[in-house]
Amino acid sequence: MEDMVCLPEVDVIMAATTGAAGLQPTLNALRQGKAVALSNKEPIVMAGPLLKDYERKYGGAILPVDSEPSAIWQCIQGETNEIRRLIITASGGPFRTMPLEEMAAVTPEQALNHPTWQMGPKITIDSATLMNKAFEVIESHWLFDVPWENIEVVVHPQSTIHSMVEFTDGSVKAQLGPPSMRLPIQYALFYPERRRNPDDSLIPRLDTSIAQALDFRPMEPERYPCFDLALATTRQGKTYPTALSAADEVAVNAFLNGKIAFTDIYRVVESVVNTHQPTPAETLEALVAADTWATAEAERVVGKLG
Numbered sequence: 200m201e202d203m204v205c206l207p208e209v210d211v212i213m214a215a216t217t218g219a220a221g222l223q224p225t226l227n228a229l230r231q232g233k234a235v236a237l238s239n240k241e242p243i244v245m246a247g248p249l250l251k252d253y254e255r256k257y258g259g260a261i262l263p264v265d266s267e268p269s270a271i272w273q274c275i276q277g278e279t280n281e282i283r284r285l286i287i288t289a290s291g292g293p294f295r296t297m298p299l300e301e302m303a304a305v306t307p308e309q310a311l312n313h314p315t316w317q318m319g320p321k322i323t324i325d326s327a328t329l330m331n332k333a334f335e336v337i338e339s340h341w342l343f344d345v346p347w348e349n350i351e352v353v354v355h356p357q358s359t360i361h362s363m364v365e366f367t368d369g370s371v372k373a374q375l376g377p378p379s380m381r382l383p384i385q386y387a388l389f390y391p392e393r394r395r396n397p398d399d400s401l402i403p404r405l406d407t408s409i410a411q412a413l414d415f416r417p418m419e420p421e422r423y424p425c426f427d428l429a430l431a432t433t434r435q436g437k438t439y440p441t442a443l444s445a446a447d448e449v450a451v452n453a454f455l456n457g458k459i460a461f462t463d464i465y466r467v468v469e470s471v472v473n474t475h476q477p478t479p480a481e482t483l484e485a486l487v488a489a490d491t492w493a494t495a496e497a498e499r500v501v502g503k504l505g
């Protein structure tokens with residue numbers, strides 16, 4: 200992948216591997232001035248400033264694919280007004296209403312049963328812990344240059360509104376659609392063109408002929424401790440977000456393999472980021488070193504818990 204993205208005949212790269220695997224290819228592509236349609240969220244979580252630096256320096260482009268950043272991107276088209284607030288929607292995952300005391304005993308099968316989206320295992324577990332939502336806040340912070348304190352998350356169980364942007368006059372724009380990645384993928388690949396889709400079966404359409412609710416609920420921090428942990432860690436800068444992402448990758452795998460409980464995902468990540476000795480995150484070498492250390496440390500913590 201590292202070499203393939205640099206081939207002269209490649210103009211757009213769709214980065215859609217899971218986890219840290221996409222980091223080096225994404226950086227290589229940006230260093231070649233290519234456009235990267237970024238679905239793989241971990242690279243921008245691990246190395247947001249470096250990716251943006253490469254985009255600026257080498258003239259490439261990062262095109263959001265993840266549905267929430269894509270929604271924000273679509274909402275800001277043609278707008279010159281300052282953004283007052285980003286409102287990122289979260290389904291709340293499969294355990295949104297489960298009594299908190301039952302969460303330690305949930306099985307991987309239950310956690311993989313996402314209420315609205317069909318996705319790979321890593322992101323589905325991240326949706327259940329809301330680590331995924333923290334990742335989207337981080338992505339959006341770097342992609343749209345919006346201060347942390349101006350990005351909010353609201354639970355919206357239907358996943359019909361993919362995110363919203365509030366402008367300084369108070370107007371709020373939202374992007375809606377059925378939960379399908381086809382539109383965000385197409386939007387990034389053909390940007391700035393809105394491609395005509397004559398065949399409705401390709402991109403599902405919003406059905407307004409049936410009654411549909413659009414609910415908003417406040418996020419419960421005690422249900423989703425990974426959310427605050429991820430943002431507090433990332434806001435410390437340096438290699439903290441790299442360690443966070445690596446620890447989460449190990450912890451999610453360990454949960455899926457039956458080595459730790461669902462609620463231990465938080466414990467593993469917390470332990471790793473609390474013992475991390477950060478360095479400036481200015482080079483790929485620094486990121487790889489942090490990723491390697493955090494992966495080993497997370498495996499050690501999993502071993503102790505398991």
Ligand SMILES: NC(=O)C1=CN([C@@H]2O[C@H](COP(=O)(O)OP(=O)(O)OC[C@H]3O[C@@H](n4cnc5c(N)ncnc54)[C@H](OP(=O)(O)O)[C@@H]3O)[C@@H](O)[C@H]2O)C=CC1
Pocket residue numbers: 200215216217218220238239240241264265266316317318319320321322380
């Ligand atoms: N699924 C979704 O709807 C969304 C996903 N995303 C993001 O997109 C990324 C992918 O998610 P998703 O599609 O759900 O994940 P999946 O697990 O379904 O797919 C991941 C793909 O990445 C490949 N892959 C993983 N590691 C490597 C590697 N080292 N080298 C080459 N290929 C590799 C896998 O190949 P193999 O099968 O051979 O292991 C697989 O094809 C994640 O970062 C996720 O957060 C973002 C928004 C929505």
Ligand SMILES: CC(=O)[C@@H](O)[C@H](O)COP(=O)(O)O
Pocket residue numbers: 265266267288289290291292316318325326327331332358380
């Ligand atoms: C499809 C997509 O873009 C995911 O990020 C999705 O939004 C996850 O759903 P949650 O809102 O449950 O995290």
